[in-house]
Amino acid sequence: MPNYALCVEYDGARFHGWQRQKTSKSVQGSIENAFKTILRTNPHTHLTVAGRTDTGVHSLGMICNFKTENPLPNLHKLIVSLNALTDEGVVIRRAMEVPPEFHARFSCTSREYIYQLYYSKYQSVLQENRSFWVKHRVDWDKIAEEIPNLLGERDFRSFTKARSSKGRRAVRRIQSLSIERDAFIPEIYRIRIRANGFMHNMVRITVGTLLDIGKGRWESRSIESILEEADRTRAGVTLPPYGLYFVQAHYQEYPEIQSLYDTLYP
Structure with a gap:
């Protein structure tokens, strides 16, 4: 056929x-x-x-x-x-x-997503249902320092719904992860991530965790420690779905x- x-x-x-x-x-x-x-x-x-x-x-x-x-x-x-x-x-x-x-x-050998953030003290009506509004100051350099710790084959049990990973293999390989800033709308930041597969809500939790780190909410917690604990409650919030875009299948x-x-x- x-x-x-x-x-x-x-x-x-x-x-x-x-x-x-x-x-x-x-x-x-x-x-x-x-x-x-x-x-x-x-x-x-x-x-x-x-x-x-x-x-x-x-x-x-x-x-x-x-x-x-x-x-x-x-x-x-x-x-x-x-x-x-x-x-x-x-x-x-x-x-x-x-x-x-x-x-x-x-x-399909890998999938690629972006999560779009609107980083501004004031919200934008044109970004509603298109970007997640980040109104608090973020240390983007601190986030960039943590990104390498997410790359490669890791157990991402901390970065998915607890019931979704129960009794299931949670190992995935993140091939690339980067922060991009829009050339025309500088308030827009995009976190681009490509992996051989994703657990349920994995991108939204990963970006939420990186934002919590960038906002300085955790002094004694890092990506490495969160991965090692394999506990969903140790990672950041699950960001809303409207900032997430499927970009490409490879x-x-x-x-x-x-x-x-x-x-x-x-």
């Missing part, structure tokens, strides 16, 4: 997460409902996704794939049709045919997937 990949952008504030739900609006449900109208000969098209985001989390380029009984000769027409039928807040940016064995989740064995991003992020 032909296999196709989509690159999807969505506003998480408008949906109850990616995964289809019975009574709430989801990104997956919105796209699959559109498929029912477009692909009448195959109304049960199911989307497989690189990463299921929670309610409120945004996406700049989520990768998902689906298979059909018949080839789709005009992908431009497919994108236009899908975007006309999906709910407001979700857009298909690109589409391409991929090898039959490609799987958006299991073929596929080592499928370099062609990069072309779905190339025109989006030149």
Whole structure:
């Protein structure tokens, strides 16, 4: 069966997460409902996704794939049709045919997120549901000093929901983590993180912990000590979902997937 990949952008504030739900609006449900109208000969098209985001989390380029009984000769027409039928807040940016064995989740070798912060004494109406407002002074140099301690393969049990890690392996490898400042809106800071996988709420807790350290709330606690204790109560707060953005899925064995991003992020 032909296999196709989509690159999807969505506003998480408008949906109850990616995964289809019975009574709430989801990104997956919105796209699959559109498929029912477009692909009448195959109304049960199911989307497989690189990463299921929670309610409120945004996406700049989520990768998902689906298979059909018949080839789709005009992908431009497919994108236009899908975007006309999906709910407001979700857009298909690109589409391409991929090898039959490609799987958006299991073929993915790493995932990349950013958490966006608005660092200002006063809030911004334009950043509502887009950035987390940080109104207290932060020592960004102190945060930068702690970042190397998060890199590499570590047990991140302290940085996920306690019930999510109970009885489960919590080892992940963070490949890169950096702080970026917006060139045009200097109040906006972005913490970019890439790993081979993430525990539930791991990014939001990690950034919350780094902020607590930067605010000087802990004198006797560090990233190293928090990791060693493997105790969720020792880490920082879980930041709200609206500052979190899924940026990109990486596929080592499928370099062609990069072309779905190339025109989006030149």
